[in-house]
Amino acid sequence: MTAYDVEPGDSVHPGDPVTVDRYTTGARANHWITATCLVLLALTGLALFSPWLYFITAMFGGGQTTRAIHPWIGVVLFFSFAGLFIRFWRANLWKAEDGTWLARLRDVLTGHEERLPEVGKYNAGQKAVFWLMSILIIVLISSGLVMWDQYFYGYTTIEQKRIAVLVHSAAAVIIICVWIVHVYAAIWVRGTIGAMTRGQVTGGWAWRHHRKWLRELVGGKTS
Numbered sequence: 001m002t003a004y005d006v007e008p009g010d011s012v013h014p015g016d017p018v019t020v021d022r023y024t025t026g027a028r029a030n031h032w033i034t035a036t037c038l039v040l041l042a043l044t045g046l047a048l049f050s051p052w053l054y055f056i057t058a059m060f061g062g063g064q065t066t067r068a069i070h071p072w073i074g075v076v077l078f079f080s081f082a083g084l085f086i087r088f089w090r091a092n093l094w095k096a097e098d099g100t101w102l103a104r105l106r107d108v109l110t111g112h113e114e115r116l117p118e119v120g121k122y123n124a125g126q127k128a129v130f131w132l133m134s135i136l137i138i139v140l141i142s143s144g145l146v147m148w149d150q151y152f153y154g155y156t157t158i159e160q161k162r163i164a165v166l167v168h169s170a171a172a173v174i175i176i177c178v179w180i181v182h183v184y185a186a187i188w189v190r191g192t193i194g195a196m197t198r199g200q201v202t203g204g205w206a207w208r209h210h211r212k213w214l215r216e217l218v219g220g221k222t223s
């Protein structure tokens with residue numbers, strides 16, 4: 001199947017559903033492994049962060065197990081996100097129209113998409129989330145390694161570990177906020193979740209939210 005289910009020459013009747021491929025099975029598996037890791041990291045991390053949240057450790061077999069698995073899930077997330085990064089970095093490069101899109105955020109939030117420039121595969125908001133996640137994951141893995149005493153105790157000083165704890169906690173709070181924005185936007189823009197579950201979106205969704213991408217897909221044949 002091509003990226004667009006309607007081939008030139010097909011007889012298309014008004015009202016026929018048109019679907020557009022957006023993510024391969026591999027990309028979706030990669031995404032949901034990353035998402036699962038982040039949820040598990042948030043839960044195990046919060047459990048270790050505050051005595052008020054220590055009760056969460058019961059879900060993971062107690063304090064010691066929680067402490068042991070948290071860094072390993074972080075390693076899996078790092079490599080899994082690296083997979084997403086390799087797949088999507090190019091589509092997230094900043095373009096001239098992204099500045100205009102951001103400057104008209106009010107129109108985005110009030111649903112006046114007709115006043116916005118045509119958007120490629122990702123809009124400026126999605127690109128910002130992508131780059132923030134990328135930076136924060138690098139900060140989290142590097143600060144995490146500094147305090148992973150089970151394997152790297154001797155390589156860093158107490159002073160460095162103290163700074164790492166602070167940086168790691170701050171980055172974790174920020175990435176949880178970024179993740180909430182990501183999930184909220186995915187639910188708020190109706191039809192988006194299907195992109196990551198079924199791998200497809202409707203032609204209407206693509207035309208409305210990512211018209212430039214749709215035009216590129218059909219090689220400028222869409223009128």
Ligand code: HEM
Nearest residue numbers: 034035038084088122126127130133183186192193195196
């Ligand atoms: C668990 C809840 C999550 C949900 C419901 C969710 C949902 C989605 C959806 C629907 C898309 C497709 C958006 C589109 O094609 O326009 C998407 C894309 C994406 N998601 Fe998630 N996601 C979740 C968690 C995560 C996490 C934890 C990460 C990374 C740490 C992540 C990274 C990405 C990336 C990189 C993309 C591609 C968009 C881009 O490159 O700008 N997602 N997500």
